[in-house]
Amino acid sequence: QVQLVESGGGLVQPGGSLKLSCAASGFNLKDYAIGWFRQAPGKEREGVSCITSTDGFSSDADFVKGRFTISKHNAKNMAYLQMNSLKPEDTAVYYCAVKRGWECSLTFGYDYWGQGTQVTVSS
Numbered sequence: 529q530v531q532l533v534e535s536g537g538g539l540v541q542p543g544g545s546l547k548l549s550c551a552a553s554g555f556n557l558k559d560y561a562i563g564w565f566r567q568a569p570g571k572e573r574e575g576v577s578c579i580t581s582t583d584g585f586s587s588d589a590d591f592v593k594g595r596f597t598i599s600k601h602n603a604k605n606m607a608y609l610q611m612n613s614l615k616p617e618d619t620a621v622y623y624c625a626v627k628r629g630w631e632c633s634l635t636f637g638y639d640y641w642g643q644g645t646q647v648t649v650s651s
Contacts, residue, residue, distance in 0.1 A: 530554040537645030550624030558602040561632035566620035575634030
């Protein structure tokens with residue numbers, strides 16, 4: 529059974545950091561690219577960051593460049609999103625998703641999604 533489970537969300541003050549984790553099971557993560565997406569209340573879901581299945585090439589949305597870092601550990605079947613210098617506008621539910629193949633995307637093509645983890649940035 530294919531499953532993605534996010535964790536690591538929570539409440540953090542502006543300027544703080546969080547590290548999200550995405551645990552994959554039921555398939556081999558090395559064959560899949562990973563994407564992190566987010567959806568704030570009343571807004572559409574948007575791509576945050578993605579990374580290729582191997583080689584570690586990544587792509588980030590402009591609004592997180594220099595603040596967020598995506599990574600994946602194929603041997604552990606895990607993916608991560610390190611978020612630094614968090615801002616109130618980063619508040620959203622964050623989802624990890626996987627797409628089969630090498631190439632990643634900040635928009636479409638994902639096969640499986642996790643249930644999401646809430647990130648709230650507030651003082």
